[in-house]
Amino acid sequence: xxxxxxxxxxxxxxxxxxxxxxxxxxxxxxxxxxxxxxxxxxxxxxxxxxxxxxxxxxxxxxxxxxxxxxxxxxxxxxxxxxxxxxxxxxxxxxxxxxxxxxxxxxxxxxxxxxxxxxxxxxxxxxxxxxxxxxxxxxxxxxxxxxxxxxxxxxxxxxxxxxxxxxxxxxxxxxxxxxxxxxxxxxxxxxxxxxxxxx
Amino acid sequence: xxxxxxxxxxxxxxxxxxxxxxxxxxxxxxxxxxxxxxxxxxxxxxxxxxxxxxxxxxxxxxxxxxxxxxxxxxxxxxxxxxxxxxxxxxxxxxxxxxxxxxxxxxxxxxxxxxxxxxxxxxxxxxxxxxxxxxxxxxxxxxxxxxxxxxxxxxxxxxxxxxxxxxxxxxxxxxxxxxxxxxxxxxxxxxxxxxxxxxxxxxxxxxxxxxxxxxxxxxxxxxxxxxxxxxxxxxxxxxxxxxxxxxxxxxxxxx
Numbered sequence: 001x002x003x004x005x006x007x008x009x010x011x012x013x014x015x016x017x018x019x020x021x022x023x024x025x026x027x028x029x030x031x032x033x034x035x036x037x038x039x040x041x042x043x044x045x046x047x048x049x050x051x052x053x054x055x056x057x058x059x060x061x062x063x064x065x066x067x068x069x070x071x072x073x074x075x076x077x078x079x080x081x082x083x084x085x086x087x088x089x090x091x092x093x094x095x096x097x098x099x100x101x102x103x104x105x106x107x108x109x110x111x112x113x114x115x116x117x118x119x120x121x122x123x124x125x126x127x128x129x130x131x132x133x134x135x136x137x138x139x140x141x142x143x144x145x146x147x148x149x150x151x152x153x154x155x156x157x158x159x160x161x162x163x164x165x166x167x168x169x170x171x172x173x174x175x176x177x178x179x180x181x182x183x184x185x186x187x188x189x190x191x192x193x194x195x196x197x198x
Numbered sequence: 199x200x201x202x203x204x205x206x207x208x209x210x211x212x213x214x215x216x217x218x219x220x221x222x223x224x225x226x227x228x229x230x231x232x233x234x235x236x237x238x239x240x241x242x243x244x245x246x247x248x249x250x251x252x253x254x255x256x257x258x259x260x261x262x263x264x265x266x267x268x269x270x271x272x273x274x275x276x277x278x279x280x281x282x283x284x285x286x287x288x289x290x291x292x293x294x295x296x297x298x299x300x301x302x303x304x305x306x307x308x309x310x311x312x313x314x315x316x317x318x319x320x321x322x323x324x325x326x327x328x329x330x331x332x333x334x335x336x337x338x339x340x341x342x343x344x345x346x347x348x349x350x351x352x353x354x355x356x357x358x359x360x361x362x363x364x365x366x367x368x369x370x371x372x373x374x375x376x377x378x379x380x381x382x383x384x385x386x387x388x389x390x391x392x393x394x395x396x397x398x399x400x401x402x403x404x405x406x407x408x409x410x411x412x413x414x415x416x417x418x419x420x421x422x423x424x425x426x427x428x429x430x431x432x433x434x435x436x437x438x439x440x441x442x443x444x445x446x447x448x449x450x451x452x
Contacts, residue, residue: 009211009212012212012215013215015219016215016218016219016222019218019219019222019223020218020222022222022226023222023225023226023229026225026226026229026230026233027225027229050250054250054252057252058252058255061256061259064419064421065266065421065422065423065452066420066421066422066452123300123303125296125299125300132295132296132299133299134299134300134302134303153252154253154304155256156256156257156260156297156300156301157260158260158263158264158267158293160267162267162271179296180289180292180296182288183268183271183285183288183289183292184267184268184271184289185264185268185289185292185293185296188293188296188297188300190300190303190304
């Protein structure tokens with residue numbers, strides 16, 4: 001009864017307790033990655049938002065042969081200014097004019113009521129020293145800074161000279177330039193729709 | 199006293215502890231494996247979002263649109279076939295180079311090349327749905343038509359080819375058995391059938407050539423459906439750890 005066995009048993013007990021504690025810590029860490037945790041739930045929400053955004057862009061970019069899509073028409077007729085949602089309409093930043101086009105019509109139906117914040121940015125090509133480069137993003141519709149869980153969906157639109165009734169560069173406030181006046185190709189625009197939950 | 203000594207001398211407690219150790223280690227392994235599995239599942243989800251079906255569809259659509267535009271503009275500019283093909287290539291090469299810059303923003307390499315051999319050799323498309331000889335032979339070209347003029351230039355014909363013009367109650371069938379240029383104008387159509395009608399190609403696999411159908415629909419929207427050649431576009435997509443070639447047949451001009 002007074003030999004070392006008692007000490008050995010005590011040590012074994014301590015070791016077992018430590019090991020069990022380690023198991024509990026591992027288990028708690030692991031459960032933070034199960035499908036019911038917030039991070040994975042966010043991933044599902046992000047996927048849903050991305051699908052919704054793609055559907056919006058797909059709908060707007062449909063066109064029959066020989067016709068421009070609604071999305072392309074919105075880009076051609078955009079005045080180069082940024083618009084903000086004021087609770088009722090998309091109003092020009094620092095102005096009083098409203099933006100009413102195909103994009104805003106679908107946003108009002110599909111996003112506003114769902115409380116989904118959104119932002120539309122355009123990136124296109126610019127001529128710099130006889131080479132074309134992508135421009136910085138230009139906001140068409142702005143709703144502040146996207147959250148960390150925001151999703152970005154995009155649509156590439158090719159503008160041709162023949163897409164404009166006269167000359168695309170003559171369109172009011174047209175920021176997008178003709179990158180190759182020798183051909184019918186006018187420019188390539190990357191339309192980025194950013195969506196996030198508020 | 200002997201019984202008490204017996205309890206301390208046997209090894210049951212040690213075996214219990216050993217069992218506890220084994221269970222604990224098993225739980226650790228299971229937990230770590232579960233963690234890894236869930237991590238991998240999440241990684242796979244993110245990877246699938248990287249290059250979506252919509253992006254590929256958009257790219258194919260854009261390439262088709264541009265090819266058709268370049269073809270129409272090249273033909274409208276006049277000149278010899280060589281000049282037209284040169285004008286076409288100028289625009290599409292410029293387009294391809296600039297598309298690379300736009301798609302670089304998405305972290306994807308894109309290269310577009312076009313096979314103009316059908317145009318160069320004047321191999322006209324079949325009158326099937328997708329223009330290839332083994333495409334769908336019987337198909338509807340346009341529905342809800344109010345007025346139209348149909349022009350055909352049949353270059354090859356190995357079996358009788360028909361155009362069916364069908365409204366809700368009647369079908370007017372036009373038969374073609376030999377090569378040549380044909381025009382079915384709106385007056386002829388109106389004499390045989392009332393609008394709204396659908397225009398269908400039947401037995402298109404045995405016939406090749408070019409056609410155009412120009413008119414308007416019952417909701418007063420002008421339309422054009424025309425086909426001369428099939429140009430094959432090959433789109434190469436390069437992303438991290440992935441390289442894909444997609445070949446798309448593009449009927450031109452529309």
